[in-house]
Amino acid sequence: MTASPSPDLDAKIPAGPLTEKWDRHRSALKLVNPANKRKYSIIVVGAGLAGAAAAASLAELGYRVKVFCLQDSPRRGHSIAAQGGINAAKNYRNDGDSIFRLFHDTIKGGDFRAREANVYRLAQVSNQIIDQCVAQGVPFAREYGGGLANRSFGGAQVSRTFYARGQTGQQLLLGAYGALMRQVGAGQVTMLPRREMLDLVVEDGRARGIVARNLLSGAVEQHAAHAVVLATGGYGNVYFLSTNAMASNVTAAFRAWKRGAFFANPCFVQIHPTCIPVHGDYQSKLTLMSESLRNDARVWVPRRPGDHRPPARIPETERHYFLEEKYPAFGNLVPRDVASRNAKEQCDQGKGVGETGRAVYLDFSEATEREGKATILQKYGNLFQMYEKITAVDPVRQPMMIYPAVHYTMGGLWVDYNLMSTVPGLFVLGEANFSDHGANRLGASALMQGLADGYFILPVTVGNYLAQLPPMPPDPESPVFNEISRQSEERVKGLLAIGGKRPVDEFHRRLGLLLWDHCGMARNEAGLRQALQQVPEIRAEFWRDLRLPGSGAELNQSLERAGRVADFLEFAELMILDALTRTESCGCHFRQESQTADHEARRDDRRFAHVSAWEYRPGHQPLEHRESLDFTSVTPSQRSYQ
């Protein structure tokens, strides 16, 4: 169905043994003379963990930095909502952790679909991240002796997750935001909040800047720089309902795709097992209950399908602790993809609980008895509160009800080892790139990756690119710039001119349901083909019948959403195409045609040990490129958590 893939992409992985690649590479990269750094300007789009960390670090080095974000302040990026924690290989618990073990767990957790050299580097810099954040004053949890505390997360048998109650992302982001604001105060960073990147400007084969819309005035602005860094987060909201913040979107990445950056593994979407179930058509988003809860809670359903008794009335012997029974070694701490699929399977068998039957119990009673209510509340108090606010049920008295929900996107723009995309001068960080999590991300590793990219990797690799460029300032009024800006304005006008009858969310909701049904937790050829047919139908209706009140010259939140939904409606096709092409199962990508006898994902390493990176071709189907994945220090095996 697709044109045959073109030859392998070169990820520019440095030579040498895995453990020495990064150090050797760093010493071989070209440097920009300190006095010359201020002659180079860099645009950073996004001020979540990856963007804020990068912008602050680049400014500290002396580059001139412009930062863009959607929210009214860089302190509010979606990273703020991360709850559970951040991994590092400190081995403070003396439980046998090491850089190699963190690397190994992460690459295995990703079902051997990530790039080995990147994952190893991630594990290497993980410890520096903790040092950096502690120095910034991030108030991580502590032991009585004053040392840092840890908790366990899924997919690991060591305790290596650092945390600040259930709000680790908030505290890490406030640290990075402080560092960023310090540079704003020093005049090194120009902060442009409430700006949305609408397009990437590529001139003479290089990224030269962006076109952005001022969300308050509607003005379309042209910003030029020597390099552009995208740290715009993930695209989970293509499903409409997800745990992502409402503004999370694919627009920046998708526009860059249309300007030549390849999109890698778009079908790799993480569905998180522990979220508050959907409870009404009006629902606007789903709320995560941190994976850290699985440290102390037991997941169960009634053994007998259709058992509607309240949980307290179901005796112990009639409860099915399905994860503990099936995976005795990891129990409730299996990776997310495994936990989610098993929950779905139980509900499909009619054992789901709650009003809709699409939920399983997450029960704290045993832990509360063992450790006391006070201890449990100290660990998870704010999550319990959050749960109670939404559901009006106190999880101390009654088990939580949870169900899987879209949470994180492993797919993203393809980047090489230097985090540079296929467009020279365009770098991509954090959830917006694809590099480190393969087909499934382990808990507490996105924060680690975003901060590794932002604090420690990009600031080094970008210098190598800039050192080869003349410092002449790029021209934001060049014909190419003006033309791309004109196209963006036309697009905005086009949306406002549709003059139909239906509000934007209606189309978004339909798209989301379609993807959830056919490109969600389980996928098969027939369903994917059907979805591939239906997406263009929804898109055509959108462009025919959308109604947008107001104008483009003011704060217009419907218009903002419409632009993002228009991109989702195109991007969805790329996701489905990718899911269709990958006929194996791996990690989160579960093709029903490819499963083991115990319903686990069956990989096909012979045919699919590669990254699929899609190239946009106007008027044609996207072209698949491949980066083959070679493993020198781990042997891909059928993952087993039993």
Next chain:
Amino acid sequence: MSTAKAPIRLTLKIWRQTGPDAPGAFREYPVGPLSPDMSLLEMLDVLNEELTRQGEEPVAFDHDCREGICGMCGAVVNGRAHGPQPATTLCQLHLRHFKDGDVVVIEPFRAGAFPPVRDLVVDRGAFDVLIAAGGYVSVNTGGAPEANTLPVPRAAAEKALDAAECIGCGACVAACPNAAAMLFVGAKVSHLALLPQGEPERARRALNMVRKMDQLRFGNCGNEQECQAACPKGIKIDNIARLNREFLRAAIKSEET
């Protein structure tokens, strides 16, 4: 989920204002029947879809995470910042806390330092300016020592986190009769003053942030304690007392040197 409850109808009175300089006024919208399990923001979504269908302009309001952590949402509901529930952001407020037939008045945070933008949206950029004046530890990337070299007593870390939980929503300013930013600044100064990492810049930070606060259009603290009552994160006014101590300590020190 919770046991199904009867749907409710409400009369909304919402502040509408098309731009910073345009005059504003309340408009009335009857809504319902609505599920009591719906959040207040979801109710606004439903209202906005309806307004859009009718060709009217939807109500502009800020929001993002919808789980009480980003600090983007905020409005005064029935006279209280973030509404009637204690320790709850606007996005976490559910209709089950209202009765069938209630009138619900929704208006923006009002304060000199937060100029209006549109409908319920205001400009809280002054908070970023305050942080830029000193709400950080000056440590460059790469310059940090091994994390466990400096032990921090558990109680100190917990107390620092209590203060660091501030989400920067601005409810404290909106609730204060003088529109003061003492709780916001107090929380940041406390967070860093309680940790050894914040020690080297402790005095400078307190002085610079307080001076900046006075330059911006925030009022003076009259010890009304409304800020504490309105804070969705339960930030205590102890932080204001600590800010006063820190400022005094710093002022004396700077005179000495």
